[in-house]
Amino acid sequence: MSDHVDKCVECGAKCCRYFCFQIDDPEEYSAFEDIRWFLCHEGISVHIDEDGDWYICIENRCKYVGSDNRCMIYEERPIICRQYDVDGCDFTGGDYRYQKLFTTPEQIEAYAREQLGPHGFDGPRTRARRRIERKQQAKARGRRKRRGK
Ligand code: SF4
Ligand code: SF4
Numbered sequence: 001m002s003d004h005v006d007k008c009v010e011c012g013a014k015c016c017r018y019f020c021f022q023i024d025d026p027e028e029y030s031a032f033e034d035i036r037w038f039l040c041h042e043g044i045s046v047h048i049d050e051d052g053d054w055y056i057c058i059e060n061r062c063k064y065v066g067s068d069n070r071c072m073i074y075e076e077r078p079i080i081c082r083q084y085d086v087d088g089c090d091f092t093g094g095d096y097r098y099q100k101l102f103t104t105p106e107q108i109e110a111y112a113r114e115q116l117g118p119h120g121f122d123g124p125r126t127r128a129r130r131r132i133e134r135k136q137q138a139k140a141r142g143r144r145k146r147r148g149k
Contacts, residue, residue, distance in 0.1 A: 011091035013069040015084060018043075020057040029124035032112035039105045046108065048099040 023046070026032045035056075038044050043059035064072045071077050086092055102108045113121045 007086055007092060009069045011069075013065045013071075014091055015089055016062040016065045016071070016081075018057050018059045020055045023054050023056050025052070025054050026112070029112065029116060029121055030128065032108060032116070032121075033125070033128070035102070035108050036105045036112075039102060039108055046102045050097055050099060052099065 023035075024031065026035060035046055038046060038056055045057045045059075047055050047057065049055060064077075066072045071081070100111065102111065
């Protein structure tokens with residue numbers, strides 16, 4: 001067995017238990033609000049990496065990690081798994097160095113307030129909420145009309 005496989009078994013196959021992908025940098029209230037919604041879910045985190053790029057991570061174990069922490073489809077594993085190098089991975093390289101890590105909706109809300117200021121945060125939020133309420137009220141009025149009430 002290679003050194004690499006030894007390390008992977010020892011680490012408990014950390015990198016096979018989540019996946020991350022890049023998301024657009026949020027620039028306005030609505031984009032931060034989407035991230036706030038992501039973070040309302042279990043097992044979700046969002047981070048800004050050292051280059052300033054934004055990523056969402058989803059904790060979800062790959063169905064092919066065996067109980068011995070080995071890949072059960074090693075010979076047929078996806079390209080992305082083949083490209084991930086044990087040198088400098090999250091186990092051998094230490095923790096990822098994030099600029100920022102968000103694990104709760106409160107954290108991203110506080111960050112958005114800080115970045116957008118009250119003008120960019122509270123104003124758009126109030127307008128968005130009112131817009132939705134008005135739409136829902138109009139829909140309810142339409143339904144009542146059709147029923148002749
Ligand atoms: S590549 Fe790194 S994080 Fe992934 S299983 Fe191997 S040692 Fe663990
Ligand atoms: S396919 Fe294998 S190497 Fe790839 S994430 Fe799943 S268990 Fe890990």
